[in-house]
Amino acid sequence: MTQISSDISKAIELLNKEDVVAIPTETVYGLAGNIYSEKAIRKIFEVKQRPLFNPLIVHIPSIDHLEKIVREFPVKAQKLAEAFWPGSLTLILPKRLNIPEIVTGGKDTVGVRIPNHPVTLSLLKQLSFPLAAPSANPFNRISPTSSDHVKAYFENTLSMVLEGGECKNGIESTIIGFENNEAILYRLGGISVEDIEKIIGKIQIRNISETTPNAPGMLAKHYAPKTKMYLLDDVDEFIENNESKRIGVLRFKGKLKTTRFEHIEILSKSGDLKEAASKLYSTLHKLDSLNLDLIVAERFPDVGLGKSINDRLERATK
Ligand code: TXA
Ligand code: MG
Structure with missing residues (x-):
């Protein structure tokens, strides 16, 4: 049975044992595991029933952790990180070789963000590894913005939901990547296009891609209720x-x-x-x-x- 608890040390214990714990963020709840544990990452995909080619976002507690994850940090990415981290922005950057392929769906890039939630920031600071976390909903279902939503989805498959109250922003992070030094917005999200453009100027939006999605969050059917x-x-x-x-x-x-x-x-x-x-x-x-x-x-x-x-x-x- 899934336990909802605000006990961070319990979450640390489970994560250190390569288990998966649902964590609160300011956007939506995530299904989190140690990025270096193949066991934990496999469990995330299994629990979520998500196809393995669909990469996960890596969550870090502060900007100094970034150099352990990525090879390059373009100037535009630096400006965005400075403006919006911790916060609802995911940057897609060239990954370091030690970032497991299973986390990035075999891609040469990795999605990273610093979430803006006191409980999860405190958790991340106490761990010796970053957390990979997709939204804590089964593939194609509505994302969870409370611990009760998560529990309702995963009652029998998840050990723990770390309580963090209702998610303040309530919509997933905005995803931005870089191609030939150009910033490209792959997923509309918690930070508006207008706010992004205030920092780095006009940005190309490539939000719709149904056949070969860059971010499968953009697959046509997603976030769907059961009711028509x-x-x-x-x-x-x-x-x-x-x-x-x-x-x-x-x-x-x-x-x-x-x-x-x-x-x-x-x-x-x-x-x-x-x-x-x-x-x-x-x-x-x-x-x-x-x-x-x-x-x-x-x-x-x-x-x-x-x-x-x-x-x-x-x-x-x-
Ligand atoms: O707000 C959020 O971003 C939440 C919280 C938990 O942080 N997470 C979230 O994760 O929405 P997820 O897995 O549901 O959506 C992440 C999206 C996926 O569509 C994935 O394909 C895309 O990010 N993504 C991750 N890494 C990528 C990469 N290297 N290249 C392209 N897309 C990537
Ligand atoms: Mg999702």
Whole structure:
């Protein structure tokens, strides 16, 4: 049975024994293991039912650990790290040879970030190795933003969830890599494109790649609830002929004209995209648990974190 506990020393003990522990971060909970333990990394892939070619993000406690992980640290990457670490930014950089292939899906690069969560930073500082951690959801399911979400997914397969409260940002890290010295954004996430561009100027966005994904977080279907879900520009325009269907709504803000919906979730009454992003997954988890026939989500404004939210909603409805 999975234990939810705030006991960091218990987590250290399990991780030192090459076990896997779910850890809190400011984005989503992760399934963490020692990057140098093949046993731990294999367990992560197994528990998550994730294909082995899909690489994991390496989590480090501070910037001085970076040189043990990567061979190069381009100037643009340095500027981004300075601006956003600890925080919701993953940098894809050329890996050192000692970083196991199983962590990087056989790639010559490795994704790294310093998470911004006091519990996990404290844990990382006390370990003698970095932690590889994908989001703590089964492949293709909604990411977890609370310890309860993780426990519900992995009750019988995970020894421990390290308690860290609700994830403050609630959406995965923004992923940026470099090709011929050009920065490329591979996954929209917790740091907006606009905020990135303030630091390094215009960035190429290559967020959609369905056939040969650079970051398989970009595979078309992802982050999906079990309930059938549609994404619309205006929920009030939604037409469903079957009057008996129980329909739930997910939208940004404001009142609906239509009254035929069973359940309505507003992500931010005050119209704050950061608040909306932080509640996105927990609200999807909730809607998915209500046994509705259908969820209709309304597209968010296509600016700032609205872009990241729309990206996740599109993937959830594919
Ligand atoms: O916020 C986050 O990033 C969370 C927390 C736990 O840190 N982690 C997370 O991991 O979202 P995951 O595995 O669910 O998504 C990481 C994405 C995957 O799509 C993976 O393919 C991509 O990062 N990735 C990791 N290393 C990569 C690499 N070397 N090259 C290209 N993509 C990479
Ligand atoms: Mg994920």
